[in-house]
């Protein structure tokens with residue numbers, strides 16, 4: 697049997713969930729601004745530390761979108777800004793053998809108040825950047841040093857977004873500007889020609905109804921049947937067609953479950969003839 701070996705030397709591309717988690721951003725210039733734009737899309741609680749703050753960042757601050765802005769130079773203790781009660785609570789839980797619902801809730805709350813999920817620097821001071829990197833590593837924090845790719849646990853990328861759809865391009869550090877060009881010249885026009893937002897919203901709605909109303913249950917046969925149906929029904933229509941369905945069409949699709957409908961059960965007249 698021949699197998700295809702995955703191509704090495706790339707990155708692990710993930711959709712990192714930082715909603716309601718603290719993120720520290722050291723620096724308040726042009727690069728910091730591009731970080732903030734990405735962090736706000738992910739609903740992170742952003743704390744900025746910098747003597748000089750870009751006017752757009754100030755606007756975000758005025759709109760209440762940033763957790764805190766400190767107009768001063770970075771201090772080593774900033775890395776522990778929100779540590780305390782929540783961190784001590786999490787330490788206590790690390791030895792527990794089995795969690796009940798109450799402990800799970802307490803952990804969820806403590807994680808949101810605990811130390812930084814990510815630390816980012818975007819400063820014009822390479823020596824300080826390096827120090828921050830090693831302080832973060834000693835404190836087991838994930839960090840991105842904008843001017844030092846070797847001292848990044850993760851890289852940022854060029855992101856194209858349409859509603860819930862996000863596409864990230866990475867050149868793995870070779871050419872950030874090429875990532876920008878690919879986004880601008882190719883992906884943005886492609887996405888602009890599609891209503892992927894409505895398509896994915898419709899599919900999300902249908903999937904939610906399927907899991908919570910039409911075919912609920914967490915036993916393996918139910919999950920397998922549900923997933924097989926969802927895969928086949930998703931593939932039955934084009935992205936453009938998914939972008940045109942309304943609630944009536946979605947409910948009609950769901951009414952077939954567990955049978956998989958045919959295209960003509962839903963689309964009587966070809967869409968191009970509408």
Ligand SMILES: C[C@@]1(CC(=O)O)C2=NC(=C\c3[nH]c(c(CCC(=O)O)c3CC(=O)O)Cc3[nH]c(c(CC(=O)O)c3CCC(=O)O)/C=C3\N/C(=C\2)[C@@H](CCC(=O)O)[C@]3(C)CC(=O)O)/[C@H]1CCC(=O)O
Pocket residue numbers: 730731840841842843844845848850851852853854855865866867868869870871872873874875876879
């Ligand atoms: C994608 C994007 C996301 C973002 O920053 O949000 C991003 N850089 C962007 C723009 C950009 N950055 C630079 C230029 C000038 C032209 C050029 O150099 O090409 C431009 C172009 C511009 O400004 O338009 C200079 C630069 N960048 C890095 C260094 C340090 C170094 O390489 O040593 C230097 C100074 C090099 C020097 O001293 O000469 C390092 C990194 N930049 C990355 C991401 C990561 C790798 C991404 C990848 O390639 O996979 C990585 C490794 C770390 C990180 O930042 O996470 C964003 C485009 C967003 C968009 O518009 O779509």
Ligand SMILES: NC(=O)c1ccc[n+]([C@@H]2O[C@H](COP(=O)([O-])OP(=O)(O)OC[C@H]3O[C@@H](n4cnc5c(N)ncnc54)[C@H](O)[C@@H]3O)[C@@H](O)[C@H]2O)c1
Pocket residue numbers: 722723724725726727728745746747748749750768769770818819820821824842843872
């Ligand atoms: N990764 C990337 O995408 C990328 C792109 C361009 C530039 N860079 C590099 O990122 C760095 C920042 O670039 P920029 O264009 O945002 O610079 P900038 O000059 O616009 O901003 C620098 C910021 O750092 C702050 N700062 C300086 N010393 C500080 C300290 N001790 N504590 C806290 N804040 C401090 C300043 O107040 C300012 O807000 C540069 O080193 C640059 O080479 C990275």
